Amino acid sequence: MTTSPSLYQAQQELVDEFAMFTDWQDRYEHLIELGKDLPLIAPEHKVDDNLVRGCQSRVWLAAEPKEDLVHFTADSDAMITKGIVALLVRVYNDRTPQEILGASTEFIDRIGLREHLSPNRANGLSAMLDQMKRYAVAFSATTGKG
């Protein structure tokens, strides 16, 4: 039922992509590029209801069911945050709720962006992930396949 590549493969692809960069500047420039490539969120989804709580920048994260899968769109007013949410969308988008709930986030560390995994309230990665997982739980409940 899942799309190709698998969630794990998508993570591995990102790890390989980032492995080409040896210094922080290239890594962050790539992250910013990923953010710029993130497809535009529909204006009707860029609303306060879709703001992720717990980020220092504003992050909108919307989810819609797409058959059995969860379809994510996102945006942010900060470029690095947008890059981070783009990473997550690339990995978690169009997956089943079960895949999303079962996935590990250790690839962020392997990418060399470990600082974004800290529970520091200022950086919103864990808040974004929580919201993605909440959507997954909600969808699995409505489809009865959780």
Added chain:
Amino acid sequence: MNSTAVKPVFDIAEIRAQFPILKELVHGKPLVYFDNAATSQKPRRVIKAESSYYATINANVHRGVHTLSTKATEAQEAARETIRKHINAKHAHEVIFTSGTTASLNLAAFSLGQLLLKKGDEVLISGMEHHANIVPWQLACERHGAVLKVIPVTDSGELEIRRSDDQMIRQFTERTKIFAISHVSNTLGTINPIKGLIAEARKRGIITVVDGAQAIAHLNVDVQDLGCDLYAFSGHKAYGPTGTGVLYGREELLERMPPWQGGGEMIDVVTFEKTTFAKLPFKFEAGTPHIAGIIGLGEAIRWMEDYDKAAMAAHEHLLLEHATKELLTIDGLRIIGTAKEKVGVISFVIEGVHHYDLGTLLDQQGIAVRTGHHCTQPLMDRFGVSGTTRASFACFNTVEEIDSMIAATKKAVKMLR
């Protein structure tokens, strides 16, 4: 100052050598620490004072008859006396130990609220207050049906007051019972002219509370000269340990104020029918205090007193001027807070650059600044920004570090535009 051996020359290398953390690398780069308004770094003497308490005299204070308890009590009370002298309070029992400015202000707001506020009364604060000097008063006003009033802030980040009239503050009314004001703004760096404002409040019988969190490490604070009723500050922003703070209060007022928290240490006699309270300062110090931290705080104050405060302030002012001048060379940069009288705090925004991105990229280059609303959301609204990047300096910072920040900022801006 009170120390007998003030060091005449301000030797930055000698000062830096006393801060072990300054040898740390961040992302492989030398640490440049510009987040002193959040918490300052600690000199070795403070770290040692705190740890040697645990290693040699750890015991609860004011309770045991045994030797260690006596020693711990003496060390804690010596710290209280050091602080009394430093802020020129009349009595050591006017110095109440708390966990920080936030706890001090909550104590003040709870207790003064009980004592003074009735329905329709007013509490006056300013538009540049930290949330810790807003929310406790809001809660007190809600409890007693009082109203919170606010002195607006000008475009330069100063209080909107009249300079020469006999009423500098328009918002004082017959119903104003409490005036709570920051000595120095944590976001803007503005030094408020509190002495005159306090004098005006006192003439009207208004109780004055000063949030001195950002002042204590940078200005001479003389509570008798200021004439304030209460003065709150944190130890950790003044080279002392986290979890320490002080509420100074005028004896006569503290005697009238009801206790905030109940428990051990703050009582005289307890029966199930009625409890009588301990004398000052213990009435306000329920439970076991942060003894190690208090001893460390005493050492931090003694450490500061070993230096010529004027030379220290001049050094910090030099840093502020240099940073201001150099930051303004960055295209699209706007400084929020351009008051004439400032401490070494600079908040800024850069057109097209989000403060979160800038803070992240500065961190990658070893530079620690604060980004966000700095716990002053109403002030952010006033200036129409969602947040700022804030660099805040301490005596151990250098001009070279500022140059590193400027270069790093330029690099970050290039990446983000």
